[in-house]
Amino acid sequence: MLPIPDRPAPGLTTYDAKDPQTAYPPIETLLPPEGAPNVLVVLIDDVGFGASSAFGGPCRTPNFEKLAAGGLKYNRFHTTALCAPTRQAMLTGRNHHSVGMGSITETATSAPGNSSLRPNTKAPLPMTLKLNGYSTAQFGKCHEVPVWQSSPIGPFDAWPSAGGGFETFYGFIGGENNQWDPALYEGTTPVEPPKTPAEGYHLTEDLADHAIGWIRTQKALAPEKPFFVYFAPGATHAPHHVPKEWPDRYAGEFADGWDAQREKTFARQKELGVIPADAELTPRHAEIPAWEDMPAELKPVLEREMEVYAGFLEHTDHHVGRVLDAIEGLGIMEDTLIYVIIGDNGASAEGTVNGAFNEMANFNGMAALETPEFMMSKLDELGGESSYNHYAVGWAWAMDTPFQWTKQVASHWGGTRNGTIVHWPNGISEPGGLRSQFTHCIDVAPTILEAAGLPEPTMVNGVLQSPMEGTSMLYSFGDADAAERHDLQYFEMFGNRGIYHKGWSAVTKHRTPWEMVGGTLAAFDDDVWELYDGAAGDFSQARDLSGEQPGRLHELQRLWLIEAVKYNVLPIDDRGGERLNPELAGRPTLVRGTSQQFFPGMGRLSENSVVSIKNKSWSVTAEVDVPEGGANGVLIAQGGRFGGWTLYLHEGRPVFSYNLLGITSFTTRADEVVPSGTHQVRMEFAYDGGGLAKGGGITLYLDGAAIGSGRVEATQAMVFSADETTDIGYESGTTVSPDYTAATSRFTGRIEWVQIDLGDDDHDHFIDPDERLRVAMARQ
Template sequence: MPAQPHLPANAPNIVVIMLDDVGPALPDTFGGVIETPTLSRLAQDGLSYNRFHNAAMCSPSRAALLTGRNHHRVGNGQIAELANDWDGYTGRIPRTSATVAKVLGYYGYATAAFGKWHNTPANETTAVGPYTDWPAGEGIGFDYFYGFLAGESSQWEPAVVENTVRVDPSHGKEGYHFTEDMTNKAVTWMKQVHALTPDRPFFMYWAPGAAHGPHHIFKDWADKYKGKFDDGWDAMRERIYARQKQLGWIPQNTQLTPRPDTLSGWEDIPEDEKPFQRRLMEVFAGYTEHADVQAGRLLEALDELGIRDNTLIFYVWGDNGSSAEGQNGTISELLAQNGIRTEIKDHIRAMNELGGMDVLGSPKADNMYHAGWAWAGSTPHRSTKLVAAHFGGTRTPLVVSWPGKIKPDQTPRSQFHHLNDIVPTIYDVLDIQPPKLVDGISQDPLDGVSMTYTFDSPEASGQKKEQYFEIMGSRAIYQDEWIASVFGPRIPWKAGLDPAIFKWSPDNDLWELHDLSQDYSQAKNVAADHPEKVEALKRAFGVQAEANKVFPVGGGLWSAVFHPEDAPSNPATEFQFTQDVVGVPEFTAPKVGARSNLVTIEAELRPDSEGVLYALGAFSGGVALWVENGKLTYEYNLFEIERTRLESSDPLPSGKVNIEVETRKVSSDHAAPLDVVIRIDGKEVAKGHVPRSAPLAFTANDAFDVGKDSYSPVALAYFDRKPFAFNGKIESLKVEYLK
């Protein structure tokens, strides 16, 4: 039998909108530089919160939002791709913490999620599951899902999933953009629910990939911002700060925190590099505005259906602060995650070889802006995404709108709140008691508190008395208007890995202390004046860490830094594929670009044979082997910065052949070089040296394919012929890891 509703009369529809990697200072709604008409409309219609917080990182924030619990308690102390075996870092939401979708479904709601997911174990995302931790799986509880499972994606050629089925990649055709696609699906779903079950309320979670890297947008959207960032990030920060005060979004006594010594100022950027840096920000701005405008289409649909007044909307402006992971500005942003150092001139050279400045934002780049722009996007706060110690990483504007029930009020709500408070607020609105049992499983208590007390009272005393933060050793503890914090061992905007991190111990960290009743932006460290308060808050953090499975502090660094070989992946050492195996997510695929391996292909060739034999990754980085013009060609694409091309010396034979590609790591060094030898029927036909390799991954959401290159093509040579399917027959493709 279907679940019977147990809801108050006229229960509202509920829509949660959350953008990705957008700093608190960016929307013009609150003094920023990016036009956000949808956020502004909702702010005019509802309430805004200027001391709302996230977990400083994607998967952790999303897990907290969806469950009402702290992120380590629900296994998401690190992103899903870098999960490990520590209890707080498994990347798996436990059944003891049912999601809001699961609970509302039992109360009679229709539920759907659209866009970026990022809360499924990375090694369980193949076409054969298991589906238990997929959004539309039994464990998570959404009725419908349309989006991508990974932490980021190309917006032009995404690997999209509908429920548990991978969508044919042909959807990424000319004029396609994923944010528009997911919005089309969301609007259609709302209309179907309203038409087929008009008395049934719905819950929608709409979370686009925007504006996480790569920054992909149509040229005309980026062009809207031409010239608006010409004076750089330092000046942009000053302008935003003045505007925030003018609007009353921040207190008048707020101090503008200084730029860190480790981050370049605009005056430090050579003049010949500045056009590149400016365009990166223009593209990001256009990408972000485009996402906000797409969110506006949801409001238009609600208006059209006549149900806007009884729809409760939470618009969360960002799952964390602006991302500094582009570091010095990049044409291919996973360089940073792989810890590979490069020179900006190499990025500009690669860009120019591909067609110049208009390449940025296009399918031929996975560009991401300089960390200076991310820092400016966090005005007036310190730091960026991945820093859980500072509000530049953890503070995000929230707008709540419910026209039929909440009276609009332009006075900012300044009570201290967190993403884990949204679920308790929903339950409070619906007069639902948090369930003690779900599917027969005892439930963990909620960590969040309801925010409904703020709806009618902007000056009400805050009811959230304590909240901890921790991401990869960066951490903080809030308690009654005090916050103690530790920056942590990593500086997100610095390229490469500092060897000092391998000697780091949380026991040696120096704690800061800030009195938030007088210091909105964490500008004044008063630890020296209140040593007893520091010690008390350190003890409080320890209590919270123990209760929420945070220990070991810095546990999220295990797969990210100390042991990348332990990152979730397919544990096999041998793989056997046929020509039918395509779209294998990279984190579950053989690491033919990172480990010593032997690829053996049994194929049948004809004189007119052409096409891809196998490919891993995308145009932004990957490795591929293909047949063209009677030759065998291999390319190792190191994030568009270095391309190593090998070509067979003799014309290919016809008939059945045995092709071997042997790859050997030259050393155990980070990003170690590779030696590659290609043989046909035992005869060496090509060999070469790859100067640097990708130790972690080429992409987050592209794939390994046999017989074609299904999403973004690895090589420019067949870019206009994608997926460049092999027109012959591949009997088998075997991959073996070598010692």
């Protein structure tokens, strides 16, 4: 029962503390059982089984290799095929639908398996460890907060440092972040990065610095307590941001393309022994273009995309290595159980068949702007501050060697099998060993509890708990030949589904990740199922036996349905845009009506927290108090360098600037300076109409009188940014306009309020519902 109840023993109570019979036991620090290890869980983002050199891939990860040499490699460890579901499942020891995370928070519905609300009957592992005397901390990505609870006003029940059980949190809330200029939180408080990109800032390094500092402080001040650290960098999720010297190390290494890379990786995997000698390399599906069919003029860009990704993963390995070195330096490596899970799902195929320089262009239906000529002109900038880049589908497929498919495809191992390393000198006697028992991310929590000698709690914070659904992996630490204990597991993501049972797997792919617009999805009952016999040596799901053994296939299909009922998978939900509409999906929303008022100091407001001004007429009005001598700075800004808009005072004059995808800007400057005193500054945008992403006329007003006009020739129809926010009286992150920096953006007068009002000419109905879903999925 947690918290452990305080139950003082009855005894003599004296009147005077000086009485010789006055006696009380000393206050003792809450500690777990003797021998409970420190725990470090490292979860890398969007890495396929065949990416890291530790599992035969082309991306050099020497620290992962070193850790594996002293520990164990697991070559049949599985995730859910998507980031937020994997994270919530891992942190709770329950299946992702059991904890409401059937997909990402942005597509939550009112169905229990897809609500994004973790039931209070399923307390997370860090809460259990904290209430048993562990020090707990998380550094990096948290994508488990329901989208309507992700604003600075909370509620914070699902945030790591509140209901999540972590005493310390430093990182970001959401699916992805700019590695050069991230939106960060310390606990629940927005904070700015400690330095700028020009000063050498990078998010992964910053997270490692904080983790190292916290671990050292914890051992300095509470050495008797073990720690639980969850280190979850945003790397290597898009955007693939990394200092240039890292991708330069890979110059020319990917000139043969993704088909050839699959062959090379497959051969190395066999040499390393991380796949069986009789494993087969699965063929390329027709939906994935062949390297030889790609335009010749685009191939230098495609090569550089992969060089950047490889450098990004090596850079990530380097900073994970710094955390490992810090643990080694404290002399506690022997006593620390370490998990390095190389990917929360398969490699990401959300970068389209060509990849992207600024993925916001694709998200807004403007991918045509990124012509081969444009991409070539930006080749040297890929991975840098001016890019928001992703690699092509073919590279994702190659990084999932030897398996079929990629991230989001929960049916096949390419979406769900991730190389994993476990290191614990005090608990593992076969350094460099390989383990091939079937394991799953829900097994991590019960393993840690067993290693710590702690029971699963039956009650947490007064709520009766349901049992964990994972199986401890501890039995396999000392025995490579031990019979696997986790022998039944379902998979499902957006209709892609599968079942594993005692070596056999039955799977069906319902939809292709990068083909989410147009076309008609098959009825669930019409999906074509495949059957694979892993027990007979089909490691990679290469030999479909469905035609030969229809009876066994039907047994497994029924078993999938039984498991789906058991764990809240039903109803299967492959809907598109309906899931992006809160009213249709049945989830709360922060945004209501056609008007929204803000006050100075408000900031870090995600696009989900602000009324949408896209594809319609709108206005923004600010009431300001200008001191003698004038004022400058931001009144309101949304987005940043890669798309957004801002209303600000420059040289005392109102200015409205609309940044289209970082490619071009439309700026309207007023003819008059705002005098001292209280005034209203207003911008009105008159949408041209006739569809999506159209332009419109700009008029600037001072106290109701027009003082400037201009035009925006085109607008962003879908989204401004994946991580940039709306700020009042300043601008955080990257800036929409070059007229100011984040450091100089703060308004030097006083803002009373700012208000956005929407027109009645909304053209959002022209947006295909599936297009909305594609954008949401690609941003997670």
